[in-house]
Amino acid sequence: MLFQINGFPVDTYPVMIMVALLTGILLYRHQLRQDRIQGWEAFYIAVLALSGGILGAKLPIIIMHWQELNSAPLSWATILSGRTIVGGLLGGFAATWGGKKLLGIEGRLGNQIAIPVAVGMAVGRIGCFLRGCCYGEATTLPWGVDFGDHIRRHPTQVYEIVFDIILAGFLIWKKRYGVVQTGELFRIFLNSYLSFRFMLEFIRVEPLGALGLTAFQWLCLVSLLYMNRSFIWQLINWRRSKSYEL
Numbered sequence: 001m002l003f004q005i006n007g008f009p010v011d012t013y014p015v016m017i018m019v020a021l022l023t024g025i026l027l028y029r030h031q032l033r034q035d036r037i038q039g040w041e042a043f044y045i046a047v048l049a050l051s052g053g054i055l056g057a058k059l060p061i062i063i064m065h066w067q068e069l070n071s072a073p074l075s076w077a078t079i080l081s082g083r084t085i086v087g088g089l090l091g092g093f094a095a096t097w098g099g100k101k102l103l104g105i106e107g108r109l110g111n112q113i114a115i116p117v118a119v120g121m122a123v124g125r126i127g128c129f130l131r132g133c134c135y136g137e138a139t140t141l142p143w144g145v146d147f148g149d150h151i152r153r154h155p156t157q158v159y160e161i162v163f164d165i166i167l168a169g170f171l172i173w174k175k176r177y178g179v180v181q182t183g184e185l186f187r188i189f190l191n192s193y194l195s196f197r198f199m200l201e202f203i204r205v206e207p208l209g210a211l212g213l214t215a216f217q218w219l220c221l222v223s224l225l226y227m228n229r230s231f232i233w234q235l236i237n238w239r240r241s242k243s244y245e246l
Helices: 012-034 040-064 066-071 076-080 085-103 110-131 156-177 184-203 215-227 229-245
Strands: 003-005 008-010
Touching: 012 040, 012 110, 040 085, 040 110, 085 110, 085 184, 085 215, 110 156, 110 184, 156 184, 184 215, 215 229
Parallel strands: none
Antiparallel strands: 003 008
C-alpha cells in the first residue's frame, strides 16, 4: 500500500496501471504530432483501443476465476484486482477493428500506437513486480526473487519489462529508418509480444490445460495463427507447388 485517502487504501499496482495508461496516452499524442496526424479519427481509435483493452484485460480473469469472484463479496478491491495483458491487447485490437468498421473509419494508426503500448506495458509490469504477482516458478538463479512465500522465483515481470523496453527501442528504430507499410509496427509488436509471452508461460506459475499448455499460451497461439493466416496459407501453397514440381 502506498497511502490512504479518507481511509481507502491506495495500492501500488493500480497506481502503476494509471501511470502506464497516462504514459501510453502521452506517447500516442506525441506520435500523432510527430507524424502530423490530426482529426477526430485518431481520438476515436484511441477510445476504442482503450475501451476494448480494459474489457479484454479483465474478461479472461473473470471467466477463469468466476467461482472465486462470485463467492467473494463485491468490493473495489475485487473489481480492480486481476487483469491480463494478452487479453487487453487482443481486446483492444478487436474493439478497434470492429469499431472502425461500424463507424466507417478508414485511417490506420498502428504505426503510431505500437510504441506507446510497448512502453506502457513495461511501466505496468513494474506494478506487477512491486505487488508480487505474475511471478515465475522456483529457481536457483542468483537473481531469483522471494515474493513473500519464502521461495526464490523467476522475476518474470522483470523479464517482460526488459523485453518490452528492447521491443520499444526496436520499434522506434524501425519507424525512423524502415517502415514501409501502414500498421507494420503494430503487426511486428503483436507478433513479437505474443511469441515472447508464449515462451514465458513455460516458467510462469499458471494452471496447465490441454496438451500441457496454459490458457494464455493457447490464446497466444490461436492469435498468432489468425494474424499470420495469409502468410501461412501462402507458405502451404508454395510447398505444394514445389512438391508438384518434384
